[in-house]
Amino acid sequence: MNELEINAGLAPTENYQYAQQVGAQLFVAGQVPYDSEANLVGTDVAKAQARQCLNNLRTLITLYGFKERDIRLLKIYVVGEQQNLLDAWKGVTEWFENDVPPATLLGVARLGYEGQLLEIDATVISEDSQ
Structure with missing residues (x-):
C-alpha cells in the first residue's frame, strides 16, 4: 500500500499491495467492504458489502488511470448461505447497471476479516490497448 492509495480514500492496510500494473493491465487484489477509515460497511448485508467492494475497486482503477469499462474479469467471494x-x-448487477463483465461468484467458508461477507478481485485491461 502506498500514500497515493491512502490519499485516494482506500483503507490503510499493512503489508498489502492493492494492485499491480503491467503495461495496459491492472491486476487487482481482493477489495474488501471497508471505508477509508477501515470501518466495515454493511455488517451482515451482502448487497451493501458488494457495493462497497465495487466502490473501492472504482477508486483504485481510477487512481491507476483505468475506467470501469476496462474491467475484464471479476471474482466475487461470498461467505454464508x-x-x-x-x-x-x-x-453487483445493480452497480454495473445490469452489464456485468465476465464474473465468477463463489461461496466460501470465511474471509480475512471479522464480519466480512464479500471480497471482489478483478483483472483490468485498458480498452485503449486493443
Whole structure:
C-alpha cells in the first residue's frame, strides 16, 4: 500500500499491495467492504458489502488511470448461505447497471476479516490497448 492509495480514500492496510500494473493491465487484489477509515460497511448485508467492494475497486482503477469499462474479469467471494450469494449478485448487477463483465461468484467458508461477507478481485485491461 502506498500514500497515493491512502490519499485516494482506500483503507490503510499493512503489508498489502492493492494492485499491480503491467503495461495496459491492472491486476487487482481482493477489495474488501471497508471505508477509508477501515470501518466495515454493511455488517451482515451482502448487497451493501458488494457495493462497497465495487466502490473501492472504482477508486483504485481510477487512481491507476483505468475506467470501469476496462474491467475484464471479476471474482466475487461470498461467505454464508445461498441468500448471501443472491444478494451479493444483486448488488453487483445493480452497480454495473445490469452489464456485468465476465464474473465468477463463489461461496466460501470465511474471509480475512471479522464480519466480512464479500471480497471482489478483478483483472483490468485498458480498452485503449486493443
